[in-house]
Amino acid sequence: xxxxxxxxxxxxxxxxxxxxxxxxxxxxxxxxxxxxxxxxxxxxxxxxxxxxxxxxxxxxxxxxxxxxxxxxxxxxxxxxxxxxxxxxxxxxxxxxxxxxxxxxxxxxxxxxxxxxxxxxxxxxxxxxxxxxxxxxxxxxxxxxxxxxxxxxxxxxxxxxxxxxxxxxxxxxxxxxxxxxxxxxxxxxxxxxxxxxxxxxxxxxxxxxxxxxxxxxxxxxxxxxxxxxxxxxxxxxxxxxxxxxxxxxxxxxxxxxxxxxxxxxxxxxxxxxxxxxxxxxxxxxxxxxxxxxxxxxxxxxxxxxxxxxxxxxxxxxxxxxxxxxxxxxxxxxxxxxxxxxxxxxxxxxxxxxxxxxxxxxxxxxxxxxxxxxxxxxxxxxxxxxxxxxxxxxxxxxxxxxxxxxxxxxxxxxxxxxxxxxxxxxxxxxxxxxxxxxxxxxxxxxxxxxxxxxxxxxxxxxxxxxxxxxxxxxxxxxxxxxxxxxxxxxxxxxxxxxxxxxxxxxxxxxxxxxxxxxxxxxxxxxxxxxxxxxxxxxxxxxxxxxxxxxxxxxxxxxxxxxxxxxxxxxxxxxxxxxxxxxxxxxxxxxxxxxxxxxxxxxxxxxxxxxxxxxxxxxxxxxxxxxxxxxxxxxxxxxxxxxxxxxxxxxxxxxxxxxxxxxxxxxxxxxxxxxxxxxxxxxxxxxxxxxxxxxxxxxxxxxxxxxxxxxxxxxxxxxxxxxxxxxxxxxxxxxxxxxx
Numbered sequence: 001x002x003x004x005x006x007x008x009x010x011x012x013x014x015x016x017x018x019x020x021x022x023x024x025x026x027x028x029x030x031x032x033x034x035x036x037x038x039x040x041x042x043x044x045x046x047x048x049x050x051x052x053x054x055x056x057x058x059x060x061x062x063x064x065x066x067x068x069x070x071x072x073x074x075x076x077x078x079x080x081x082x083x084x085x086x087x088x089x090x091x092x093x094x095x096x097x098x099x100x101x102x103x104x105x106x107x108x109x110x111x112x113x114x115x116x117x118x119x120x121x122x123x124x125x126x127x128x129x130x131x132x133x134x135x136x137x138x139x140x141x142x143x144x145x146x147x148x149x150x151x152x153x154x155x156x157x158x159x160x161x162x163x164x165x166x167x168x169x170x171x172x173x174x175x176x177x178x179x180x181x182x183x184x185x186x187x188x189x190x191x192x193x194x195x196x197x198x199x200x201x202x203x204x205x206x207x208x209x210x211x212x213x214x215x216x217x218x219x220x221x222x223x224x225x226x227x228x229x230x231x232x233x234x235x236x237x238x239x240x241x242x243x244x245x246x247x248x249x250x251x252x253x254x255x256x257x258x259x260x261x262x263x264x265x266x267x268x269x270x271x272x273x274x275x276x277x278x279x280x281x282x283x284x285x286x287x288x289x290x291x292x293x294x295x296x297x298x299x300x301x302x303x304x305x306x307x308x309x310x311x312x313x314x315x316x317x318x319x320x321x322x323x324x325x326x327x328x329x330x331x332x333x334x335x336x337x338x339x340x341x342x343x344x345x346x347x348x349x350x351x352x353x354x355x356x357x358x359x360x361x362x363x364x365x366x367x368x369x370x371x372x373x374x375x376x377x378x379x380x381x382x383x384x385x386x387x388x389x390x391x392x393x394x395x396x397x398x399x400x401x402x403x404x405x406x407x408x409x410x411x412x413x414x415x416x417x418x419x420x421x422x423x424x425x426x427x428x429x430x431x432x433x434x435x436x437x438x439x440x441x442x443x444x445x446x447x448x449x450x451x452x453x454x455x456x457x458x459x460x461x462x463x464x465x466x467x468x469x470x471x472x473x474x475x476x477x478x479x480x481x482x483x484x485x486x487x488x489x490x491x492x493x494x495x496x497x498x499x500x501x502x503x504x505x506x507x508x509x510x511x512x513x514x515x516x517x518x519x520x521x522x523x524x525x526x527x528x529x530x531x532x533x534x535x536x537x538x539x540x541x542x543x544x545x546x547x548x549x550x551x552x553x554x555x556x557x558x559x560x561x562x563x564x565x566x567x568x569x570x571x572x573x574x575x576x577x578x579x580x581x582x583x584x585x586x587x588x589x590x591x592x593x594x595x596x597x598x599x600x601x602x603x604x605x606x607x608x609x610x611x612x613x614x615x616x617x618x619x620x621x622x623x624x625x626x627x628x629x630x631x632x633x634x635x636x637x638x639x640x641x642x643x644x645x646x647x648x649x650x651x652x653x654x655x656x657x658x659x660x661x662x663x664x665x666x667x668x669x670x671x672x673x674x675x676x677x678x679x680x681x682x683x684x685x686x687x688x689x690x691x692x693x694x695x696x697x698x699x700x701x702x703x704x705x706x707x708x709x710x711x712x713x714x715x716x717x718x719x720x721x722x723x724x725x726x727x728x729x730x731x732x733x734x735x736x737x
Contacts, residue, residue, distance in 0.1 A: 006027050006028070006029060007221055009056070009230065010022060010026050010230075015041060015051060015054060019050075024051055026056060039055070072125070074124060075125040084316070084319060087120050088321040088324045092323040092327045095109075095113065095323075102338070106330075106331055106334055107344070110331055111344070137187065138180075142179060143180055146180075153173075187211070187636075188641075189637075191636075191644065192639075192640035218352065220241075220352055223237055223362055223364060234482055234486075235487070238479035241350075241364050241369070241481070244364040245350075246491050251445060251561060260557045261559065268449040271465075275465055283391075285391050285462075288336065293383045294332060294379065295325055297386075298379055299318070302314065305378075308347065308349060308375065308377070309348070312376055313375065314375050317376070317379070335380065339467050341377065341380075346471075348373045348476070348478075349372045349478060349480045350497075351369075352367035352368065352479070355367065370498050371477065372498065378499075381471075384501060385500055388464060392458075392504070392508065397458045397459075397511070398508070399515070401417075401522050402507055403522065404525030405503035405504065405507060408723060409725070411656065412658060412659060412714065413725065418531065421520060426574050426607070431537060431572065433531060433540045433572075435548065435583065436569070436570075436593075437530065437562070438563040439510075439555075439561070439563065442506070444494040446495050446506060447493065447509075447558060448472045450558055451472075454508055468501070475491045475496065477496075513555075514530065514551070516550055517547040518546070530547055548583060548584070552586065562586070564586060567590055570596045572605055601659055608667070612663075613667050617670055620652045620674045623652050624674065624681070627648065627649060627682070631681060641682040645678050645682050645700075646700070658711040661707045661708070661710075672702075675700070676689070676690075679694035679698050679700060
């Protein structure tokens, strides 16, 4: 049912008389479940059957005409960008600056003027969401026009089969064939360009989905609560999602350190009063915002960034006149001086996407929240983040093991730190005992007042502290699911998902979680690993347990949950199976996992990477299927197909390859078969062709040479760093010894 997107809407009542069987199921497809008001088992009805009738109440009065639903939206495709630039120049060059005007009043005037510009230049259209009748991915307006002409020619010839009409039909068919081939070629070139320009695997995948109109099914299904009741109503589902992600109901507050909480809250209150009364700290990060900072932040925006509730699009800012930037600079500095954000910057539409690999989506925890906030607010966040990041990195405030969301850092660095230590232990005939720490809903659990005291203790004061303090206060959000907008509610804990500054603030909040450990460690954002090497497993177990207790104490003080179910350990050894240990957190035994997955790489006890290569094979085969699909839906040149192959297949085969390139040749040889299959599709030859021949013809390096090149490049990159990072120190020690 999950694979075919079907929903069982029974209310849980028995459907057989004198039996506890629920054999009669009411199953509907996802695209109509919004039309089902209720599902009732009619146990009171007297029917001459041992089966009980199931009644579905369907909205029949709300007829959907022509299989379409409408929604009015701004049509940016029809905008005249020259007119937009001239309009913003005309309106904002005469913008009035009022002395002593409050931030909210100033921003409201700005919004009114900006909306005038939009109304003057951007048409609104009724957005039509077709439930069926999809066109090919390469279909465009030009093809649509020629298809209309072809249909007319067909109707004309059908009504009057004259030689003249026949010739018109043949010409229309020829023209339509020509224009479709042209559209397919252009689409293929555009897709290849998008994938080539994408910087990360995520960007490549997003570009692919957008170009192929491959939408992820993120319909939020009915929820089943703890009493077995099914929630169909969209508002009730919004309320359940709100409780799950924004009210802190998951936090075990009774086990937290109350004394520490009261001390920090008192300290926060004193800091707030001090920041309010004192003059601005004379530090570089507190200086007025320069127009160049604003323009630089706007230029870093992406065209397809989803807007927040204010519906201000990134493209409009990027292509506006300079006079708009001057007004924005004034608005930003007013917000900076007052330490207050305009209210629209604190609003968020929260959408939900399905978490991968879940067996059911009838539970709120099977979804991941994504906050869509104001684009202008994000521009200001980027300016503040740049300043805060400069101060934090210059003064080495973050822990050196943190590899997440930092310059010169990567998942590969974190993985190499762990795997290189494991190989070193193997060379010394030692074991490695590693624990993979999982924090439950880490971003959604951040104690805001605790974070702000940490910022202050690390020297972050003045305007920047006041602004971040206000950024975290009085934030409001609403859940948006299945075209339904829930009620506004205030969020009092956690960091807004999708915020520009949130990753840096999170790194600051958890920077000392591993501070007093004797074990070695690495982190990537909230994914943490601690390990110890040695020859005596009993001594190693005792030491790791001490460190786990320290981590547990930290979580009690700073009010964040450890996920005991997802925190696992593994013993790496060349000597085969090892006895299990009694490692505990909160009195519960941790699970042993012989194939832990960390940052996208699956490890095993002997570090053979056999399981990882199997996983890579599966992902690569899916990527090959996508490549075949692209070739099937449009006429794409060999050159573009090879670019797409490198973007979606090779990127899968090569992810973190410098970490696992030590695995045996007979294991990695499996990847050659994938390369052969992919290149055969691109070159339009039989898959039995020699992989060596295909590589020569396509100009693609053999996989083992690609891995060597990547490893060499990674090593050179690490050695070129003029900063101290753990993996560089490990490699320096290895070279010394």
